[in-house]
Amino acid sequence: xxxxxxxVSYATATVAVAxxxxxxxxxxxxxxxxxxxxxxxxxxxxxxxxxxxxxxxxVQATGALPLSIAIAIAFSLAMSTLVATAMVYAxxxxxxxxxxxxxxxxxxxxxxxxxxxxxxxxGAK
Amino acid sequence: xxxxxxxxxxxxxxxxxxVRARPNNAMPPTHRxxxxxxxxxxxxxxxxxxxxxxLGVSSMTRVDPRQLGGFGLVQALPPSYFVALALSLAxxxxxxxxRRLIPALLTWQILVAVxxxxxxxxxxxxxxxxxxxxxxxxxxxxIVQSGQLDANLDAYFNWPGFFSLLGMLSAAAGVxxxxxxxxxxxxxxxxxxxxxxxxxxxxxxxxxxxxxxxxWLFYLTSWVGQDYLAPQAYSFVLxxxxxxxxxxxxxxxxxxxxxNRFSAWLARTVSRLDGPVPRQGILEPSRAxxxxxxxxxxxxxxxxxxxxxxxxxxxxxxxxxxxxTGRLRLRFLPVLAVVVPxxxxxxxxxxxxxxxxxxxxxxxxxxGANTFGVLSDxxxxxxxxxxxxxxxxxxxxxxxxLAVVGAIAGYKRKVPWxxxxxxxxxxxxxxxxxxxxxxxxxxxxxxxLPFAACLAVLPLLSVKTAGLALQRALGLLLIGSVLAATxxxxxxxxxxxxxxxxxxxxxxxxxxxxxxxxxxxxxAVRNTPWKSQHYADYDYRALVAGEPSxxxxxxxxxxxxxxxxxxxxxxxxxxxQREAVDLRGATSPEDLEQSIARCGTSPGWTKVYENAGGxxxxxxxxxxxx
Numbered sequence: 011x012x013x014x015x016x017x018v019s020y021a022t023a024t025v026a027v028a029x030x031x032x033x034x035x036x037x038x039x040x041x042x043x044x045x046x047x048x049x050x051x052x053x054x055x056x057x058x059x060x061x062x063x064x065x066x067x068x069v070q071a072t073g074a075l076p077l078s079i080a081i082a083i084a085f086s087l088a089m090s091t092l093v094a095t096a097m098v099y100a101x102x103x104x105x106x107x108x109x110x111x112x113x114x115x116x117x118x119x120x121x122x123x124x125x126x127x128x129x130x131x132x133g134a135k
Numbered sequence: 136x137x138x139x140x141x142x143x144x145x146x147x148x149x150x151x152x153x154v155r156a157r158p159n160n161a162m163p164p165t166h167r168x169x170x171x172x173x174x175x176x177x178x179x180x181x182x183x184x185x186x187x188x189x190l191g192v193s194s195m196t197r198v199d200p201r202q203l204g205g206f207g208l209v210q211a212l213p214p215s216y217f218v219a220l221a222l223s224l225a226x227x228x229x230x231x232x233x234r235r236l237i238p239a240l241l242t243w244q245i246l247v248a249v250x251x252x253x254x255x256x257x258x259x260x261x262x263x264x265x266x267x268x269x270x271x272x273x274x275x276x277x278i279v280q281s282g283q284l285d286a287n288l289d290a291y292f293n294w295p296g297f298f299s300l301l302g303m304l305s306a307a308a309g310v311x312x313x314x315x316x317x318x319x320x321x322x323x324x325x326x327x328x329x330x331x332x333x334x335x336x337x338x339x340x341x342x343x344x345x346x347x348x349x350x351w352l353f354y355l356t357s358w359v360g361q362d363y364l365a366p367q368a369y370s371f372v373l374x375x376x377x378x379x380x381x382x383x384x385x386x387x388x389x390x391x392x393x394x395n396r397f398s399a400w401l402a403r404t405v406s407r408l409d410g411p412v413p414r415q416g417i418l419e420p421s422r423a424x425x426x427x428x429x430x431x432x433x434x435x436x437x438x439x440x441x442x443x444x445x446x447x448x449x450x451x452x453x454x455x456x457x458x459x460t461g462r463l464r465l466r467f468l469p470v471l472a473v474v475v476p477x478x479x480x481x482x483x484x485x486x487x488x489x490x491x492x493x494x495x496x497x498x499x500x501x502x503g504a505n506t507f508g509v510l511s512d513x514x515x516x517x518x519x520x521x522x523x524x525x526x527x528x529x530x531x532x533x534x535x536x537l538a539v540v541g542a543i544a545g546y547k548r549k550v551p552w553x554x555x556x557x558x559x560x561x562x563x564x565x566x567x568x569x570x571x572x573x574x575x576x577x578x579x580x581x582x583x584l585p586f587a588a589c590l591a592v593l594p595l596l597s598v599k600t601a602g603l604a605l606q607r608a609l610g611l612l613l614i615g616s617v618l619a620a621t622x623x624x625x626x627x628x629x630x631x632x633x634x635x636x637x638x639x640x641x642x643x644x645x646x647x648x649x650x651x652x653x654x655x656x657x658x659a660v661r662n663t664p665w666k667s668q669h670y671a672d673y674d675y676r677a678l679v680a681g682e683p684s685x686x687x688x689x690x691x692x693x694x695x696x697x698x699x700x701x702x703x704x705x706x707x708x709x710x711x712q713r714e715a716v717d718l719r720g721a722t723s724p725e726d727l728e729q730s731i732a733r734c735g736t737s738p739g740w741t742k743v744y745e746n747a748g749g750x751x752x753x754x755x756x757x758x759x760x761x
Contacts, residue, residue, distance in 0.1 A: 033307040041308040049304055057431060061424045074418055075238075076337065077383050079330035084376030085431050087300070087369070088438035094299035095441050103282025105306035 015059060019120055022055045026116040033109035045109055049090040052112060054082035056119035060126065089115060172233050177240055183226040184247040191219030191251040195258040200636065205519025205718065208255055208627035216251075220619055223248045227351055228612045231344060232603035241347050242329070249325045249354055252619065253362065255627060256321055260634045263317035266664050266711075268364050271298065272313055273670035278302040279311075286486050288671055293484035296442030297366040314667070317364040324362040325354065327372050332585055334379035337416025338386065338462075339558070339589045341550040341598060346415070348592040348611065353585055355618045356534050358527065358626040359577045360633075367578070370446035373439045375585060377432055378453060382554075383416050384428055387464040405461050408546060409553035412462070433471060440476045441483075445565075445575075447476035449582045452564040456557035501567070516720035523628030530621045531580055534587055535559075537614070541590035548598055558586035631714035635664040638748025639709045645744045646707055646751050655704035657754075659690055659731065660712035660722075676704075679722050689722045692734035695754055699739075703756035706734075709749035 029048040032041045058081055063074045093108045194216035204210040227244040230237065256264045263269060274291050278284070279302045284292045291298065305313055316323075332353055336346035362368045392402035420428065440447045451472045457463035480488055514524050538559055545552025562582035565575060595611045597604060603611070643665045650656060652672045658665070661677040676698055679690050698704055708731055717724045731750075734740055739755040 036309075038308065038310050042304070042310050045308045046304060049300070057427070061420060061427060063418055063420065074383075074416070076330045076333035077379055077416065077418070080334045080376040080379050081428075081431065083327060083330065084373050084380075084435050087373065088431075088435045090303065091296045091300045091438040091442060092434065094303040095296045097303070098278060098282065098284055098295060098299045101283060103278075105279075105303045108303050109307045 018055065019059055019123065022052060022059070022116060023120055026052055026056075026113040026120075029109050029113050033106035048109065048112055048116065049086060051082050051086050052116040053089045053119060054085035054087075056116045056123065057085050058082045060119050060123040172235065172237065176233075177237060180226055180230050180240055181243055183222055183229070184244050187219045187222035187226060188247045188250060190215055190222065191247075192254070192258060194219060195255050198255075198259045200260055200634065203631045203634075205517050205631070206523065206624065206628060207630035208259070209624050212255075212623070217620070217623075220251050220623075221616065223251050224355075224612060224615050224619060228603075228608050228615065231347060231351075231611070232608045234602045236343055236347065245329060245347075245351055245354065246326065248351065248619075249329075250322060252354060252622060252626075253321045253325045253357075256630075256634060257318045260636075261318060262635050262637070262640065262664070263314060264321060264360070264363050265633050266635075266662055268317045268320070269664045269667040270670075271364050271366075272317055273666035273668060274298045275301045275305060275313060276311075276668055277670040279306045285671065286484075290444070290487055290491075291366075293487040294366065294442055294444055294479075296438055296440075297369045300369075300442075301364075313364075320364040320368065321360075321362045324368045324372065325357075328353075328375065331372060331375035331379050334383060334416065335375055335585055336589055338379075338382040338413055339551065339555045339586065340415075340592075341410065341413055343415060344603065345589070345592055345596055348596055349585075349589040352588040352592055352615070352618070355615055355622055356530065356588065357581070357584060358530060358622045359581050360626055361577070361581055366443040367446060370439045370443035371581065373435050373442075374446055374450055374582075377435045377439070377450070378457075378558075380428060380432055381454070381457065381463055381465070381468070384418050384420060384425060385465045385468075386412065386417050386462055388461045389458055389464045389466040401459065402461065405553060409460070410545065410548070410550040413551050429465065429468075432468065436472060436475055440479050445578060447472065448568070449562050449565060449578070451476075452561035453558050453582075456561040457554065460554045460557050462554045516718050520628070520718040520720070523624060526621060526628065527625045530618065530625050533618070533621075534584070534591060537591035537594070538587040539590075541593035544594045545590065548593075550593070550598055552590060552593065555586045555589040559583040559590065629718060632662055632711050632718055635709075635711055636748050638746050639664055639711060640748070641746055642707065642709060642744065642749040642751060646705060649743055649751065649753075650705045655698060655702065657695060657698055657704050657706045658712065659706060659708040659727065660715050662712050662715040663707060663709055664711070665707070679716070679727075690727050690730045692730065692737055692740075695734065696739070699754035699756050701756050704754050705743070706752040706754060707749060708752075710747070712749075 025044055025047050028044050029052070032044050058078045061081075063078050063081070090108075090112060093111055094105075097103050097105075097108055194213050197213060198208075198211045200211070202211040223244070227241070227248060230240045230244050233240075263272075271291075274295075275298050277288075278295065278298055284295050286292045301313060301316075305311065329350065332350045333346060336349040337343070340346045340349060361371065388398075388402065390398050393399050436447065436450070439450070451469060454463060454469040454472050458466070458469055463469075514521055538556075542552050542556045545555075560583070562579045565579055565582075568575075592611075595607060595614060597607055643663065646656065646665070647669060650673065652669070653674070655674045655676060656665070657676045657678060660679045666675065678694050695704070695706055713724065713727065716722055716727050735742060735750075735752060741753045741755075743751040743753050745751070
């Protein structure tokens with residue numbers, strides 16, 4: 011379980027970091043795939059990792075994976091929408107800056123998650 | 136992927152009889168007595184789905200779009216497509232019948248069903264569905280080019296969230312053409328809906344088997360086609376995720392049961408009517424995490440509000456239904472759900488509201504006009520089109536009928552049904568508001584469908600959690616087959632006018648290359664795949680509305696000449712316009728053809744371009760046109 015979380019964290023961080031240069035230059039299809047993935051699931055995945063929604067396995071409570079995915083997608087899309095809409099209304103239209111902002115939010119949430127994990131680990135020791 | 140179960144599995148002997156396990160004579164575990172399914176069985180079911188997918192996709196690639204008739208795609212699809220559909224349905228029911236559910240297998244089965252049922256448009260036509268898709272691409276292009284909003288251009292710019300989102304993607308990725316995304320949107324949106332639907336169905340149903348069956352039924356009966364590249368599709372994804380999150384994390388009464396007489400009566404009534412609150416899918420995060428999720432839910436609500444006019448107003452009655460059935464403990468959230476969209480209407484979209492006050496609120500409270508009036512307008516056109524409309528009404532009646540039977544079954548069996556029933560009924564509150572361009576009933580059906588599907592599966596499945604009896608499995612397969620086959624007719628019945636050909640796109644592109652910027656462009660009938668570029672660069676007009684109505688204009692040379700009187704204009708007539716006239720009966724198809732032929736030879740009219748997809752005329756004005 012911890013391994014799965016780590017893999018998802020690394021993948022999310024990779025997408026968030028890669029999206030920053032790709033929002034300025036790079037092959038079109040790669041830019042579309044990476045930036046699209048960030049806007050679709052980046053900040054939300056980081057949020058879900060931070061929240062640790064998985065309940066303990068029990069007879070009644072089954073995995074929270076569908077809810078985690080739903081929150082990850084909805085929160086990412088909402089953040090992307092609000093950033094883009096704010097830029098248009100503020101007449102500060104700069105899509106690469108918007109993508110950088112989303113990457114920063116994703117990395118920030120991942121940073122909090124890392125901090126929380128370390129604190130929990132220290133508490134367990 | 137873990138396996139799901141909701142109850143201990145009884146220990147059975149190899150002969151199927153229940154045996155008492157003796158501590159000193161314990162039997163070695165086997166796949167059977169652990170309730171596990173052998174790998175070859177799982178592999179065989181996955182292979183059935185794969186075979187259905189290959190057969191379905193290969194059948195669709197063989198379809199000739201020119202063979203579409205009055206009944207739409209169903210006439211052009213080969214029998215092998217329906218074999219693939221049947222295989223997919225049988226594969227899902229067989230996977231659902233396993234003693235222990237395998238989520239990965241069920242997900243695969245549903246994805247295959249989604250591609251077979253919702254993939255024909257991109258696979259067969261290879262172009263976006265509905266002229267609105269092209270219009271939406273044009274709005275995105277306009278925002279990317281200008282970086283601003285022209286709220287006076289049309290209503291879309293007062294709810295720009297979705298278009299700004301796509302604009303940011305397009306501009307940041309350096310991809311100007313989003314036609315590919317628009318083409319595959321029906322499949323993409325349905326795939327995106329899977330997790331929110333399942334997360335919503337879990338706390339509404341008694342066990343995982345019901346939840347999976349409800350999601351499957353949703354896809355089989357989601358014929359309204361609001362899954363193209365549009366703000367409503369996007370907002371629907373957000374809405375379902377929001378509702379799933381609230382039901383799963385903030386479950387419970389918003390006030391103490393004995394606070395006053397009303398709350399005591401309400402709690403008593405709900406506990407008497409409904410089964411126990413299901414534990415599946417319910418989470419209890421820490422206070423800090425819950426607070427973060429409240430903020431996330433509020434942000435989703437705001438994103439929905441800035442993107443679509445109607446969806447946030449559909450959320451309000453659903454949240455009220457959750458509140459009154461003791462399934463939402465956040466009292467302030469329904470209030471926020473009212474304040475945010477109303478505030479947006481009053482402040483951000485005030486220019487639109489002032490200019491369209493009569494249109495927005497003119498029929499407020501007129502339930503008859505908003506229901507029967509709209510329906511009578513829809514039941515018109517060719518005999519084939521009327522058949523498709525009646526099939527749609529029959530499918531809606533069947534789903535809602537099953538939901539009513541499910542509610543009664545839930546009440547009798549003491550399993551959860553009340554919140555699903557309240558959620559299914561809540562969107563009906565929108566009906567007195569306004570007809571929403573004649574589309575409100577479609578939207579109400581879509582908003583209620585995730586809840587109605589949770590109820591509709593109740594009579595078809597047993598309360599027992601392990602396995603599915605043969606009779607029930609066959610019943611589920613039969614109902615699923617009827618609904619899926621009907622959906623092929625109801626969803627693709629208008630395909631003749633909702634899909635476009637490369638020839639039509641070539642005609643539109645030629646129009647843009649011919650007509651100077653600022654020209655008046657006239658479509659004979661409102662159904663042209665244009666505006667995906669140059670959204671604000673031309674003066675777009677339509678002679679005949681796509682929808683039939685008693686006050687609708689008919690096509691005439693005089694009307695076109697009148698528009699072109701001063702500066703000239705270009706008239707475009709396409710195949711899908713002719714199909715729209717034929718299907719919907721906005722005007723007589725023969726009259727349209729004769730009028731166009733007569734106009735084409737009249738003075739001042741010049742044929743500029745023609746191919747199999749349509750024709751362009753230039754009409755001279757007083758100043759000799761532009």
